[in-house]
Amino acid sequence: MWIEKNGPVYRIRDLVRGKKVTIQTGYPTKTSAKNAMVQFRAEQLQGNALMPRGGQITLADFVGEWWPSYEKTLKPTAVNSEGNRIRNHLLPILGHLTLDELDGQVTQQWVNDLEAGVGPWPESTRGRRKPLAAKTISNCHGLLHTICGAAIAAKRIRLNPCSSTMLPRREPKEMKFLSDPEIGRLITALPPHWRPLVMLLVATGLRWGEAIGLRAGRVDLLAARPRLTVVEQLQELASTGELVFQSPKTAKGRRTVSFTTKVALLLTPLIAGKKSDEVVFTAPKGGMVRTRNFRRIWVKACEEAGLPGLRIHDLRHTHAAILISAGRPLSAISRRLGHSSIAVTDLLYGHLREEVDEGILAAIEEAMAGVRAEDLEAELDEELTDVLADAA
Template identity: 55%
Template sequence: MWVEKNGPAWRIRDLINGKKVTLESGYPTKTAAKARMTALRADKMRGEFIDPRDGKLLLGEWIDIWWPTYEAGLKPTAQISEGRRARRHVQQVLGHLALDEVDNLAIQRWIAYLLAGDPAAGRRKLAPKSVRNCHGVLHTILGAAVVARKMRSNPCSETRLPQAPHHEMRFLSEPEIGRLLGAVPEHWRPLVVLLVSTGLRWGEAIALRPQDIDVLGGKLTVVRAMHELSSTGAIVFTEPKTERSRRTVTFPQRPVGEVLAGPVATRARGELVFRSPRGSEVRTRNFRRGWIKWVSVAGLDGLRIHDLRHTHAALLISAGVPLTAIQRRLGHSSIAVTSDLYGHLLPVVDEGIMAAVTAALSAVELELVEAEVADEVGIAA
């Protein structure tokens, strides 16, 4: 590595694969060029050297190079959703920038652009949650560039993201659960009973087969999830969401075992337990159309299917079940996820604990205890 005159300025050169190449140029003085060369040599010795020429690689070109390998490891549904974000919202908007031009300012402008939309380019405004998802894809793309030593650091790490709106969880009371089940048609009632009594995710529940359910033993095994691809409408089955999502979940014989017995008994071992009235797979969109009507009849407008999972967790917490047990039952990846979602409900449990402690202590003759303590202090004195 050396410096040499290049017209009115100075540049840094190196010998790579037997060829002389320019690493950087445009330094006004030889001293400035040498100072930069010293820094580059130090980076080489520490194993942190990044060829400045790699920074000239366009972001769009890097995505074309790296994305196919990354995409191959994604689940089918993620391939569609993340692939769409990578192509439409990252590559089409930022792809013309070189990697060394994708800095924090460029990313903040990109976020503002996605939030505002661009009618002239056929781009509608994106919701804050959608922008955060797009930013997550960009973070992954640039993180891979850092690992490949195309960039020194990931500028996404210090981005200010729009605040996603907070959706309040809804927890049904026992009377509300009864009203809901009364409004749901008989054909769908076993599925709704299962959701509220086990806390299964929607895709986990509709993917169940008779071989996954032990009705007499009161347990089921989650080994897969069913999804409907938005692009083609095809039904696909994937591994559970996380490693901990592969689990065994127990359920009471009454009423869960009783309502499941019928659907399980009428299906072959490898068939789907839950099907539409016409016998086809459960299509989420079709089910939602009915769901909106049923919750309205039950006086529970706005209730989401996923709120049944939240309701199940709330029932467990109110019964004093530890968060670790709830984490395993719901298949969360870590206790932190469970705590973040439901930790705010714990004060309700604490109130019950304090009531129990108060009741226990009230039975103790505190005056007698105080007298005994006084006697011991007198003896010690």
Template identity: 35%
Template sequence: MPQGRAATCGARALDAGVGPATVSKAYQVLRAILNTAVDDGLIERNPCRVKGAGTVTHTERPFLSVPEVYRLTDAVPPHCRALVLLAAFAALRFGELAALQRRDIDLEARTVSVRRSYAETRTDGLTVKASKSAAGVRTVAFPASLVPELAHHLAEHAEAGRTGLVFVGARGGVLRRNNFRRIWLRALASNGLGDVHFHDLRHTGNTLAATGGATTRELMQRMGHSSVRAALVHQHLVNGRDHQIADYVARQIRKVRRPPRGPSGT
């Protein structure tokens, strides 16, 4: 494959709507295969020599203000309010939220335990999986401001039983990303918000926690991220600091939100 043809294929993929990261990874795989072919004497020279083709620059994702988060919660159906709030103020992933069970929520301690995640692929369909890393299994403190919201949600919308799902779809099934996407896009449109992904809510929670003085290690624990240094995975937060972070987020919420609704929804 001549160098020019490789560049043309990449350009065509981008024009067809394939993401830059996907195109970059495909180029890296092709280049590695052809490097092996050179080493084996099958070809004389690797044609994948387009400068910068194997790298991608990630654009900075937006984060929402606390008032914007609450405007979104007002624009989604009632059974999705707590989903948005936990994503924003506890920095949970969509798959982690969809797999939460009642036993994972401790309203008294104000914590949510992340033990599993839902994943959906074309080949395997919807499956429950363990976290990719030890850091993904974690317990995260959430702001006290969310306790009434979560209590109301558990009473009105969650499945029954300790292992009942906290979040379900409109028809009572497992909450699926594709179905929720329609709800999310309508909420964005009604608030005049543009290119905001649901995953950006995690960025919002991370930014709020950082503003509250969280250290890098504390942010990693809340987000469920692994470090290059494996030792950090096994380190623990200083007692009380995670709740201090959540309390700071709660103060930001109280500045802009109305009084919390009670268990009856009033």
């Protein structure tokens, strides 16, 4: 490593794989360049030195190097979604910039542009950029944060330009919890073919993909308490429409869930005669259940039942609400729903426990309405007297 003059400034040079490479340039004096070289050598000894000119690679080129290894760690649906984010929202806007040019101001402007629907679209499409939802922006930002983290690990940059970005506020979607009459109206409004599927969703709290991907061999109708085992879910890739089975998001997603005899009777004719690897629920004319096809039937049934805007996932919320109203502990509910931790369950449904507690307190207050304080004191004195007499 040495110092040499380069026009009006000085630069640090070194041999990398037999080639002369500029480590840093732009130093006004030879002394400042030497001081920088000493610091760079110290960082090399500590293992903190950056790759020479490593930050001068464009984001597009670095993603091209990084993606093949990262892709292997993803499930098929994540490959599809993450790949779309890179192609549609990262590279068209930021891909031409070098890693050195990415800083907090650039990433903040990128987020603002995504929120406003500003910026170029992939050249391969004729699409026009539209404002993105806060959740989508958060996902895109998280992906860029991961990419820049990989660049730090590769010693190309020192700091993550995404670390201080302010993201748009995410407004949580309102949960809907069906009452017993509403559940009845919904089931009645559905075509008979789909009633067992919806009944199972309400009775077990399964996720949609877990239910339509349920195989006959995973259901035990002869157990003392009928039950099913969740080990996979069926997902439909948005880009290709391909149906893929994949494991649950977390280890806690693999679980056994019991259900009522009434639901077991509905499932019996659907399972009879099927091989263990065949799915329980199929389309009316056979074949796998397609979410987009079912959604048309779902929307119509919800409107007929007086439940417009109800989401399929609200059946899972309804199941949780039923258990909480029955006083079941959150730990048991968390295991049944397959949440990664009880903290997730509490975050989603903890507010319902307050309503249950209010009902309990109201019931206790009503039961004690005729009890006078002086009567309680007299009874307490009598109890204490008996205790002391027994002790003597």
